[in-house]
Amino acid sequence: MKKHTITLVLITLFSVCLGAFAQDATATKILNDSKAKFDKLKDFSADFVYSLENPSNPNTNVSKSGKLYYAKGKYTVILEDQEIYCDGKTIWIHIPGDEEVTILDNDSEEGFSIQSIFSLYEQGSKARYDGPQTIEGKPMHKIYIAATDKNLEFNQAKVWINRDTKLLEKAVVTNRRQINTIYQFNNIKMDQNLPATTFVFDTSKFAGDVYDEREG
Secondary structure (H helix, E strand, O other): OOOOHHHHHHHHOOOOOOOOOOOOHHHHHHHHHHHHHHHHOOOEEEEEEEEEEOOOOHHHOEEEEEEEEEEOOEEEEEEOOOEEEEOOOEEEEEEHHHOEEEEEEOOHHHOOOOOHHHHOOOOOEEEEEEEEEEEOOEEEEEEEEEEOOOOOOEEEEEEEEEOOOOOEEEEEEEEOOOOEEEEEEEEEEEOOOOOHHHHOOOHHHOOOEEEEOOOO
């Protein structure tokens, strides 16, 4: 997995695609409403926790927390051990512990698209509304998504969408090996008019090593 793959998944989880969820009209409406709300956002920021849980080998479990910023194709993720910036054209991966930054072209073929994560579930799957739930005092809709196509990497997913904001705040994706990937978002702030500098790493002020791997 490339260092910024987690970043792309974190961002795209916020967007819920219109798709083949007709098996459950309630789930379809919630997902569609969430997609429409997300599409209207100019930008947002959120705290997040990313966890990887392997029931068969708990020693490999991983948990990371950080801060996410997004504005229409641009994003920045701040983690303890790395910072990732993307202005839509260029990606900067800063590793503070090694005092280095790598510069890459933003390759659309790597799968980044605001709809990409839930487009995995559009075909060969079905959704079910599991009812209202409360998480940390916040009212949520819980939706269960099951893969019916055995060629898909994921086996099932559970997502929680805030009933007030209509934004996704938690997702648990289980793959065919029963490994759970968990994403939880908190302190979501919308339409803050984030400046363009939020999504750029200024190498002119960086004293460490810079590795420019862009083509051309």
